[in-house]
Amino acid sequence: MQLQALLATSNPGKLRDFAGAAAPYGITIANIPHFSSLPEVVEDGATFEENARKKAESYSLAVSGELVLADDSGLEIDALGGAPGVHSARYAADEPHNAECNTDDAANNARVLRELKGVSEQKRTARFICVMAVARDGHTLHTFRGAAEGIILDAPRGQHGFGYDPLFYFPQIGKTFAELSAAEKAQYSHRGAAFRAFLEWHREA
Numbered sequence: 628m629q630l631q632a633l634l635a636t637s638n639p640g641k642l643r644d645f646a647g648a649a650a651p652y653g654i655t656i657a658n659i660p661h662f663s664s665l666p667e668v669v670e671d672g673a674t675f676e677e678n679a680r681k682k683a684e685s686y687s688l689a690v691s692g693e694l695v696l697a698d699d700s701g702l703e704i705d706a707l708g709g710a711p712g713v714h715s716a717r718y719a720a721d722e723p724h725n726a727e728c729n730t731d732d733a734a735n736n737a738r739v740l741r742e743l744k745g746v747s748e749q750k751r752t753a754r755f756i757c758v759m760a761v762a763r764d765g766h767t768l769h770t771f772r773g774a775a776e777g778i779i780l781d782a783p784r785g786q787h788g789f790g791y792d793p794l795f796y797f798p799q800i801g802k803t804f805a806e807l808s809a810a811e812k813a814q815y816s817h818r819g820a821a822f823r824a825f826l827e828w829h830r831e832a
């Protein structure tokens with residue numbers, strides 16, 4: 628069955644990742660039209676799944692009858708007790724002295740590096756998690772989870788990707804996620820895995 632689904636994200640890095648994951652299947656993934664004009668969903672869930680469902684359900688109401696995909700994702704660092712986790716997008720902004728500031732990728736990465744200062748390589752294990760929800764007309768039909776295991780470097784490497792990609796070293800290929808094209812990243816990433824699980828579900832639906 629030909630796939631027709633719209634993505635709900637404000638993050639251009641995620642859109643690029645999904646496009647990279649979809650391209651080998653001849654599928655084009657586009658954002659919901661005029662996404663930035665829709666009221667923002669408050670991501671106050673305690674888990675990736677709660678937030679992913681909330682985003683997919685809310686935004687699907689804007690495009691009646693369409694399948695809508697949303698992901699909630701983040702980085703879990705073992706030495707930090709699983710932080711930043713569901714707070715990944717606003718990790719630096721969550722610091723008390725930054726409470727009024729917008730967070731950005733560079734500030735988030737700087738906070739991670741600061742908190743891991745002095746932690747040995749063996750203890751810098753981490754994983755990216757992506758939970759993707761698919762919804763139609765305000766109801767979640769299914770959720771899909773993907774994970775990627777890696778090591779947090781002590782300095783950024785690579786120019787591609789977004790977020791924590793320059794710090795996330797993937798031992799299997801000896802590169803950070805920021806050293807990969809969108810298509811390469813999709814082969815190994817949490818988002819690529821969740822997207823492939825979605826495709827399988829869609830094929831059987």
Ligand code: ITT
Nearest residue numbers: 636637638698699700701702715716789790791792
């Ligand atoms: P939307 O909610 O609009 O989709 P967002 O960026 O706010 O965009 P999340 O709430 O899911 O999305 O936050 C995910 C954050 O986790 C993201 O901003 C990055 O900081 C980090 N992250 C998730 N996946 C990543 C990846 O593949 N590479 C690097 N960082 C990632």
